[in-house]
Amino acid sequence: MKNLIKLIMIATTGLVMSNASVVAQSKPLRIEINQGVIEPMPIAAPKFVAKGNGSQEYAKQITSVIVSDLAGSGLFREIPASAHISDINNFDAPVQFADWKAINAQALITGSVKVSGDNLTVQFRLFDVFAQSALGDGLQFQASKGNWRRMAHKVADAIYARLTGESAYFDSRVVYISEEGPKNARRKRLAIMDYDGANSRFLTDDNDIVLAPRFSPNNKEIVYTSYKSGSPKVYLMNVDTLKQRLLDEQPGMTFAPRFSPDGSHVVMSLTEGGNTDIYMVKLKNGAKTRLTSGTSIETAPSFSPDGQQIVFESDRGGKQQIYVMPTSGGTAKRISFGKGSYGTPVWSPRGDMIAFTKISKGRFHIGVMRVDGSNERLLTASFLDEGPTWSPNGRVIMFFRETAGASGAPAIYSVDVTGRNLKRVKTPSFGSDPAWSGLLK
Amino acid sequence: MTSMKLTLAAIALIGLSACDSNSSMGGLGKNGGGSGNGGISQSALDPASIAYFNETIGDTVLFLVDQSTLTPEATALLDRQAAWLLDNPQNSVTIEGHADEQGTREYNLALGARRAASVQNYLVSRGLTDARIRTVTFGKERPLAVCSDEACWSKNRRSVTLVTGGLGS
16 A cells, blocks of 8 residues: 655745734643643634645545544634634635634644645645744645545644644554444454544454454554454454464464564463463564463553563452563563452553553443552443553543443443543444554554 | 254153153153154254253353352263263364453453363363363353343353264264
8 A cells, every 4th residue: 555645844934924923932832731631722724725626525524634633632622614704715825813813713724735636735834823923834745635534634643743742643543343243143353444433444254253453563464363263363464465374373272462562573362271371472483482370361461662561461369450570571560459350451652651441340441550550540431341542642542332231232432541532433333442553654 | 943942952851751760751751662753853862962962961051250160060060061971982072161241351261261171171080081172262252141230141151062073963
């Protein structure tokens, strides 16, 4: 897939109205997202200017995706077009800041969309309305028309980064399990979609149970568990060619795989004689190293972003709890101490937190704690919330929620690490086991 | 499908009575034994059949919450399974281990594997060879009962002994 999106900077100087005195700002316009934003920043994003034939619909859709990304983050609030005093009809004309200030827009996004043949060019600029100045240079993205959604996500990523000072997560994908059929005979298929649920497509048919896919660091491969051979086994798949292979040919059931941050190894659980332990497999030669031993259950391993440590769950103390050990194996330290059981730990891409599933008093929670186990915070609660996965910037967590009863079924949700902005991610059928990719290149 | 199952169950009941020499239906049993007209029910009645194993002996063992230890009811049933399997050496078994929905996916896979291994170990202790027994875990992927309370969960925390090969397979 040649999904190259070309990016160039476009000049902004001279665009700011010459007769307006530019207010010197001590600080750039910025939204602080550490404490959990209570009041989203009001932004205006008038429909991008369509340049030439066939650009109208793209301009409309691209603007709509950008707004949906930004507003969906919970950090921004769109001021609807109906409230706008003026339009942007010329991308290169000076901005009438007073018109945007009057409707209380703090940031203004302007843009243009041009179709030429199979190619699409998207330009945008970001303004601090109250300072009456541009925030960074204008940017231009070029790609084939089929990539229009990704280009919109890239624009939104750039705006998010400028307004928060942090990297974003919109141009990313989620691999998940699509589910259909009754609860006692679910048909499961591997599927992949954009982070917002768009462009969902299947990677497998529904002949075999498939579980818990995870992306490789370069987002091109996934590891997952399939019952293709009659019992659970870990497979690797290229998401573009759909070519798959069994990871470990030796006997034993294998599941709960995850790539190392450098992509060279896969860590997973292997069950032999009823005992489940954690093993590391070197992808180059298939060499397998055992990392845990004993009769307890050790599973759900996840690497620290520096590759030095592995967080996992074990019932060695009598109940499911979370432990951290060196990547070479050896002594593990328990980090979860609250009441209840803890499972499915996942290390944040920022390295600062562990997300987990907690089961307490018959309820399931998604929670986060520091890597030493302190500052535990529960973000959700329901009959069954399970399987957290981090956004590329470590600010959002996706998971699945299953409803109770005979007609109970799973759906994918996301929540900010602050506990705010809980919302459903729409999938064509039931969805479970989401795994977020890194930012696409 | 349902009526078929009912018929089989009924036949299995008759089969049980026929085997019981102290049955109050002794006369009928005698007649049945003498006539040899088992054309309709022969395959289901055959104690070497898989249907007999599944329905008369029982293929399912239940477990307590988060446990893989065998209850007295479980070992009693497994004793009968072992005896049948020793009498029918041409058959192999796959032991499926299952969990209820009140656990995370990975943990439940490991728990299902523990339950299947528990059953396997018990059958081996009763004289079966390892080579005849395969285990597989389904975790919470294949519940038998679909409600979300203990009435269903207790049915889903189970192992199922699937007989393969031999008569009636």
